Amino acid sequence: MDIATASLILAGALLVLLATGLWVAIALFIVGLIAMGMFTSAPAGAIMATTVWGSISxxxxxxxxxFIWMGEILFRTRLSEDMFSGLVPWLTRIPGRxxxxxxxxxxxxxxxxxxxxATAITIGKMSVPELTRRGYDEKQIIGSLAGSGTLGLLIPPSIILIVYGVAAEQSIIxxxxxxxxxGLLLAALFMxxxxxxxxxxxxxxxxxxRRYTLGEKIAASxxxxxxILLIVFVIGSIYAGWATATEAACLGVVGALGLSAATGTLSWATFRDSVMAATRTNCMICFILAGAAFLSTAMGFTGIPRGLAVWIQELGLSPYALLAALTLFFILxxxxxxxxxxxxxxxAVILPMVEAAGIDLLWFGIYVVLVVEMSQITPPVGFNLFVIQGLTGRDILYIARAALPFFLLMCLAVVILVAFPDLVTWLPELATRRS
Structure with missing residues (x-):
């Protein structure tokens, strides 16, 4: 059976399984077993056992x-209220206020x-009622929150960057x-x-x-x-080379617990809730990673990724044409x-094509996360849309329309990063030279 037919069979099987509402991880395992059973003679059970263990250990x-636990701890503090109170005095005089x-x-x-x-719901709980009370345009309130909430995927420490780094064997730091x-570029475009x-x-x-005096602004700050100290504590330790990503995460948890205690919101109930919520989220992600690792191994045995990479090379697509096609694919x-x-x-399938096209995998990781950010505000399964629906009571399509300008700004950011790849690679190269 040729590569194209095998690819269509496996892709069709995956789509059917996902359409039934089956968990993503289980669907990945099943498709991996189908690939091993139909197109190879390798022992699927033994390979699954070793691959699953290796992927999550x-x-x-x-x-x-x-990092997930740190976010859950902060989610249960007065952090959003403090940020709102600290930012308001500085923003009353600029367009958009x-x-x-x-x-x-x-x-x-x-x-x-x-x-x-966590970013969208934490900020939204504070800002949506307050901005609505002050008479700001509802669509702009919802759209700016929906778009800006996706910054949680890009600005470090990002959970999805960790997932990409593990899957693509790239340095998390x-x-x-x-x-x-x-991340700062995207925030600037939104503003x-x-x-x-x-x-x-x-x-x-x-x-x-009202007008705020300089003294009032400084006092609010x-x-x-x-x-700011927690950000410097976590990101600064990574950038300066004092800590690995894991060590920085430990520092972040300690700092988040300290911040929670300082604001008087650390109790046994909030501690327990943060641990359980982080455990559930991490188990879900690890289960998906295990399924994806097995499917990746199974695909390797079938030779499909290698065949697709060769096919892409034979098409003679330029890196720009490949990225344009991948952008549409990821959005869909x-x-x-x-x-x-x-x-x-x-x-597993795309990286061989990307490497064959000569695209830097570090740059591609940021590109992927930026494009995946778009999917957080695209119906019908844009997760940020559901979060904001719970906050506002508005239907998904209304929220999606409000978020459309910010979706287009993300598209512009992709174009900018393609045109100026040094925006991604300059800081890591600088950090490498300094170390």
């Missing part, structure tokens, strides 16, 4: 549950959370450092759009309710200090799967 993966709280608040929280959903500039929209629609932005896939599933599901 790596030391690199230990950073994942720790307090709409920027959504963007900056998400950017700050993303830097200590790593989770898109270098990926974290590489995500800093693109620029909100400012431009407010200048074009001045009647839809309420006037500033003191509430941001714990958050993201309409039906969550971001982590998209990454682990596609890395």
């Amino acid at each position: 790596t030391w690199t993966l230990t950073a994942l549950p720790l 307090l709409l920027h709280v959504n963007i900056l608040g998400c950017a700050v929280f993303a830097a200590v959370s790593g989770s898109s959903a 270098r990926l974290f450092i590489a995500g800093i500039i693109p 620029g759009y909100v400012a431009a929209w407010s200048l074009l629609n001045p009647d839809r932005v309420p006037p500033a309710d 003191r509430r941001l200090i714990p958050v 896939l993201g309409c039906f799967l969550d971001g982590i599933s998209v990454v682990v599901l596609t890395v």
Whole structure:
């Protein structure tokens, strides 16, 4: 049987299984078994056992549950309230005013959370009622929150960057450092759009309710200090080379527990809830990673990835044409799967093509995460859409329409990173030279 037929059979089997509502991890295991049974004579059971154990017993993966736990701890603190109170005095005089709280608040929280959903719900719980009460445009409130919530996937420490690093065998630390500039670029694009929209629609932005003196602004900023210190604590230790990603995650958990205790929100109940929530999330991710690792091994035995890479080479596609095709593919896939599933599901097949095209895998990791961010605000399965629906009570399509300008800004960010790849690679190279 040729490569094309085998690929279609396996892809069709996966789509059918996912359409039935089966867990993604179980669907991956089943398709792997189908591939091993139909196209190879290798012992599927023995290979599954060794592959599953090897995929989830790596030391690199230990950073994942720790960063998830850190985010869960902070989710249960007064962090969002402190950020809102600290940012408001500085934003009342710029175009868009307090709409920027959504963007900056998400950017700050993303830097200590790593989770898109946690970022969106934590900031949204504070900002949506407050901005609505002050008379800001509902679509801009929802759209800016939906778009900015995705920063949790890109600004380090990012859970999905850890997943990509493990799956693609790339340095987690270098990926974290590489995500800093693109994350700030995306936040700047969002703020620029909100400012431009407010200048074009001045009647839809309420006037500033009061003026703040410099002293009041500085006094309010003191509430941001714990958050900024935690960011510096975690990201700075990685960038300076003082800690590995796992060690930095440990520091982050200690810092988050300290911050929670300082704000008076650390209790046995919140501690237990944070541990259980982090355990559930990590088990889900590890189960998907195990299924993806087995499917990757099975695909390797069938020779499909190698055959697809050769096919791509024979097509003579330029790297730009390949990236354009992959962007459409990821957006389409993201309409039906969550971001982590998209990454682990596609890395095994796509990386040989990417390497054959001469694309840097570090750069490609940031590109993948940025494109997967788009899937978080695309119906019908955009996870951030469901989060914001729970906050606002609005239907998914209304939220998706509100988030459309921010989706287009993400597309622009992809174009910018393709045109200027040094925006991704410069900081990791600088860190490598310094070390």
